[in-house]
Amino acid sequence: MNLFDSIQTRVKRRFAEADKSVLTNLAFLSAIALSTLLLAGVVAVNWWSDNYAPAVEVNGTSISVGEAKARGQIESFRLDLESARIRARVSAGTLTNEEGNAQLQQLSDAGTNLSSQLTSNMIDALLVAQLAAEKGVTVDQAAIDAAWTEEISTPELRLLRRISIKVASDPKSGVPTEASIAAAQQRADAIVAEIKAGGDVSAIAKRESSDSYAAEGGRIGWSSKAEDPLSDPGYAAAWDLTAPGPTEAITQSLDQLVIFYVEQIRPAQVDPNFEVSANDAKIDMGLYKKVVGERALQAALSTVVTAELLVDPVEQRDLSYVAVPVPQGNSEAEEVLARHLLFSPNDDSKGASSLDAADPAWAAAEAEAKAAYDKIASGVSMESLADQSDDPGSAKNGGLLGWAAKGSYVPAFENAVWADGLQVGDLLGPIKTEYGYHVIQFEGRRQGLTLRMELLAKELADPTVDFDTRAQAAIQEFDGMTTDNLGFTSRYSLNAQIGSAAWELPAGGVSSVQTLNGQLVIFKVNAVEVRALTDEQKSTIESSGFLIWLDGQRQIATIAIDGKVVQEAGGSPAP
Numbered sequence: 001m002n003l004f005d006s007i008q009t010r011v012k013r014r015f016a017e018a019d020k021s022v023l024t025n026l027a028f029l030s031a032i033a034l035s036t037l038l039l040a041g042v043v044a045v046n047w048w049s050d051n052y053a054p055a056v057e058v059n060g061t062s063i064s065v066g067e068a069k070a071r072g073q074i075e076s077f078r079l080d081l082e083s084a085r086i087r088a089r090v091s092a093g094t095l096t097n098e099e100g101n102a103q104l105q106q107l108s109d110a111g112t113n114l115s116s117q118l119t120s121n122m123i124d125a126l127l128v129a130q131l132a133a134e135k136g137v138t139v140d141q142a143a144i145d146a147a148w149t150e151e152i153s154t155p156e157l158r159l160l161r162r163i164s165i166k167v168a169s170d171p172k173s174g175v176p177t178e179a180s181i182a183a184a185q186q187r188a189d190a191i192v193a194e195i196k197a198g199g200d201v202s203a204i205a206k207r208e209s210s211d212s213y214a215a216e217g218g219r220i221g222w223s224s225k226a227e228d229p230l231s232d233p234g235y236a237a238a239w240d241l242t243a244p245g246p247t248e249a250i251t252q253s254l255d256q257l258v259i260f261y262v263e264q265i266r267p268a269q270v271d272p273n274f275e276v277s278a279n280d281a282k283i284d285m286g287l288y289k290k291v292v293g294e295r296a297l298q299a300a301l302s303t304v305v306t307a308e309l310l311v312d313p314v315e316q317r318d319l320s321y322v323a324v325p326v327p328q329g330n331s332e333a334e335e336v337l338a339r340h341l342l343f344s345p346n347d348d349s350k351g352a353s354s355l356d357a358a359d360p361a362w363a364a365a366e367a368e369a370k371a372a373y374d375k376i377a378s379g380v381s382m383e384s385l386a387d388q389s390d391d392p393g394s395a396k397n398g399g400l401l402g403w404a405a406k407g408s409y410v411p412a413f414e415n416a417v418w419a420d421g422l423q424v425g426d427l428l429g430p431i432k433t434e435y436g437y438h439v440i441q442f443e444g445r446r447q448g449l450t451l452r453m454e455l456l457a458k459e460l461a462d463p464t465v466d467f468d469t470r471a472q473a474a475i476q477e478f479d480g481m482t483t484d485n486l487g488f489t490s491r492y493s494l495n496a497q498i499g500s501a502a503w504e505l506p507a508g509g510v511s512s513v514q515t516l517n518g519q520l521v522i523f524k525v526n527a528v529e530v531r532a533l534t535d536e537q538k539s540t541i542e543s544s545g546f547l548i549w550l551d552g553q554r555q556i557a558t559i560a561i562d563g564k565v566v567q568e569a570g571g572s573p574a575p
Contacts, residue, residue: 057560058126094222125294147296152274159264161218164211165257188249195246231543234258302546309492309545316488318526322471323519324481337443339399343368344390344436353434369430369437461510493540496551
């Protein structure tokens, strides 16, 4: 019985027991008053919890549950609004059906992850406000108004064409020479001049371009800034143009120059349906404008931080690594390795389960399995009999199934390979499952992936062990393992977690096992030097350096969700 029910029960009991005496009535009234106060307290606590309790807290500042709910409404409304705009573009012909469906699917995926994304957005909003205050970054009302106008408007669209010019490579070296680069540049300049003189861009693209868009006259189609990869210098140049026309030739890669042509521009327009849709959805417009202002503040902070990160020279580290993908399931779990031969009724593993247990085909399959068992027990290798197996996948590998954690197999098979006391080479079977009869050979049992990687990390940290040599050997021990040298890298041209792991170490240091992008990774710092940023590093920093920096700041913040601390402040603040 909860507290509310308990109070109700007490009140009813008082009513039942009441008589007409003054003293009894006074006691009864006192009980009612007390019960009412208690009930009011419960209601007040519940109301506070539902509205004003912190939903997210970062370094002591928070967003309440009530505000979080309202923010969720806003984000859901934004997805609905964007969906309507995509459908309108498909109808208007500025998106193909295929492009529209792809974008709608992305929105659907975003909707599925709305709750987690909302939490992440709120954490970032609180953190950005704190970091901006520390750096003295603010946004004026004009910037907020501009961001709001963009929010309530359909995006600017540009109809783009592209002409790609191949730079010839030297037959011996396989790389372009100075002469071939100069020749490609001269050709590109001539194309730009021809376009500016009124030349037919479509015809020029068909004649001159070397990419897949050439057949369509270089036509890429209508797109918005959000759809274009603005980290690509060619697209960025196209969006820098203030009027239709060609960009200058842009170096796309060592062997390619590109010219973008803006054929038409459809300016952004205030969405006439926005206000009505927002009112219908009962959106808190004051909070909505606050959220937009937060995004404007983040953009301003990004500009300041990115400029700081681009200052040369910076400390860089030569990094090597080993990485292994985490399989589905528990990476902590032990694994077994087995071979098997499958003998299915009528040689049909898929149809076996539909057969009656008394069907003679089951007896025939069992007889085959027993015959194979006897051959293997007498010294014949299972691999040599694998072509008899009705499991085509494992048959190609001599019956080998690969390492598997508990829960990977059907019950009877599972029980057999996880039995205690098995030794490598032990022969099991025939084991009946829904697929037929299995003859199984036990090949080994090993610790979970995480523990094995931790042991490897200890080995690699030993100064007497050569990292590269041991890493190459580990490839044979870990399924899907890769190893490489990243060369000298700057902190903010790397994943934030990589940066945190690597920048805590001295030269020669080896990291603990890190979980990154679905992989377990170990890093080694080969050397530490102060070096100038390369053009590639600068490009990475310009496109994603701020997000990497912000991720690093997030990792050292104290964060609580629904009143529970999920991360304690730690580490050293990023520069």
